Amino acid sequence: MTHEAGIPLGISFRLLSDTPQDAAARVVNDVVVGDYRDLATLRAFAKGCDVITFDHEHVPTEHLRALEADGIPVRPGPGALVHAQDKGVMRARLTSLGVACPRHRIVTDPADVVRFADEIGGFPVVLKTVRGGYDGKGVWLVRSEEDAGDAFRAGVPVLGEERVAFRRELAANVVRSPHGQAVAYPVVESRQVDGVCDTVIAPAPGLAPELSAQAQETALRIAGELGVVGHLAVELFETEDGRVLVNELAMRPHNSGHWTQDGAVTSQFANHLRAVLDLPLGDPRPRAPWxxxxxxxxxxxxxxxxxxxxxxxxxxxxKIHMYGKDVRPGRKVGHVTTFGDDLDEVTDRARHAADYLRGLIDE
Amino acid sequence: MTHEAGIPLGISFRLLSDTPQDAAARVVNDVVVGDYRDLATLRAFAKGCDVITFDHEHVPTEHLRALEADGIPVRPGPGALVHAQDKGVMRARLTSLGVACPRHRIVTDPADVVRFADEIGGFPVVLKTVRGGYDGKGVWLVRSEEDAGDAFRAGVPVLGEERVAFRRELAANVVRSPHGQAVAYPVVESRQVDGVCDTVIAPAPGLAPELSAQAQETALRIAGELGVVGHLAVELFETEDGRVLVNELAMRPHNSGHWTQDGAVTSQFANHLRAVLDLPLGDPRPRAPWxxxxxxxxxxxxxxxxxxxxxxxxxxxxKIHMYGKDVRPGRKVGHVTTFGDDLDEVTDRARHAADYLRGLIDE
Structure with missing residues (x-):
């Protein structure tokens, strides 16, 4: 989708892909197949690139620092990206900035989880490996010391967090360029099913203007303080008592911003590229009421x-967007977008298509 | 741009390109470099393609008939495409269908041009080579027998036409699929400078509803009668006395439909692909007043x-769309699109950007 957005901007891509069957490798014309965890592969790949950017955050931070030391522009840079790679680093930094987060601390073992539960008023507690999780993987909701064992099995540090009583999940998407220009998309509602994003509604229906402004300001502030270059998605909880708390950060075009391809004047993919290349950013405003x-x-x-x-x-x-991936149960293989004046009608159309494509309904 | 539109639809391309530097060859990942005038090249290229389509109309009709005879789906088929390739065939067919055209006939030499001028009430006369012209090339406005010599120099048959007294040029863009589904985009005004399209306004400002309907009906009728599959652009004259006459046909995504990328629910490129693959067509309605x-x-x-x-x-x-072409004076290297509620403002913005990019203005 980033390649698609780059075509009208005259931007050429070189893609580092795990396999020749990768969805992006099927559409980009300069593909290097290799392992993003191998520094020599990354160095050979980077030669001749004007700038390096990402569609996931799993490239090891130390390798990105090495590329930067080689003089390769890496955007977002590793100093920013580490906050999207390591939830422990992210929580520590946001807390030091005074950004509202769920209560949290690093927990060392199941007995420590019990102590953390006591500190926050009791179980349940959310445990997250600080690296490597996504779409509900690497996240556990635990209600006892016995429950807590799984989270420590991978040998990755574990973050404990309170379970937030939230009304719904929101996302504030912003884009920042190296010279500090930034734009904010409307705050959206993100509905999750089984830990996976199911539906995104832009803008978030009925969101109080002050919470919307606060969410946008928080995202812009994080982008500025962390020196993010490119797209930053800030996933938020809207709590039952009317606050917004930061849940996760992603520094790349993000599922909660896919609606912008059809729904905004400038898509998140185009603005990510404009930021990464230090081009002036495009208008983030929506093109339809919903x-x-x-x-x-x-x-x-x-x-x-x-x-x-x-x-x-x-x-x-x-609007159908298929990713060219082989279909496997539960795998994200595409998305659909609808837009219009009537929220119920627009939502029904999108849900119908997604459910029909999945085979959940047959009429 | 067709590749770009194909990505979300999950459509893979193989491109036959004159040179590796071709704009499309820079973005498509399966490129065959070869001569579209060579049947053996076309046959080798076509192997393994589900369907063949075009971004220009210069592939020899007889080669397309040979591919069709080999069992390769060619869309639009040569029986339709010849009407966009050969202006003589087009005029004869449209006239037999009763479609209003400028007065015309094939002229054999300069003396015959004088006779044709007499038949239509005198000079000037428009001469066109029946094949190979575009953007004002292969077209002459002649005022005397001596003027007429150039048109015959290429040895290609020459069509004589009356010079139409027109208010403006319009274009009716429609898309038709093999099973006969068709959609019509709003009729647009197309402004030409030195024989090259300069600005397209969608919809055509102040166009009488009955002329708009007549233009759309004419385009749909031509698509149906000729068996067009894919996008058909019908370039029209709106005459000073309030008629619409067909000027040219193009059977591919066309410059007069580029506005649809940013201005319509479904772009001409997406609908061309949907038609060529016999997928249901997408909504052609505009997304903004202008x-x-x-x-x-x-x-x-x-x-x-x-x-x-x-x-x-x-x-x-x-919205900027660059084609990745080397810049040469007068060459179309991209286009810009603007949209909004106020026609003057929207037009000024688009013209400013195009003029600035060309270097005609510097502020």
């Missing part, structure tokens, strides 16, 4: 084509 | 990058 994005997850049927035809025929205004 | 597209022509300065930065900074809502 835009809804629904993720398409793989269902029981590996062949999605007949469903794809049905959805296109049923709703000519539906 | 969308204006201005072509970016190369100017005196080969380096356009500083101007590009200036335009992005000046107008964050400007």
């Amino acid at each position: 835009t809804v994005m629904a993720n398409v997850l793989g269902g029981a049927y590996p062949e999605m084509y007949p469903a794809y035809l049905h959805c296109m025929a049923r709703d000519p205004g539906l | 969308t204006v597209m201005a072509n970016v022509l190369g100017g005196a300065y080969p380096e356009m990058y500083p101007a590009y930065l200036h335009c992005m900074a000046r107008d964050p809502g400007l």
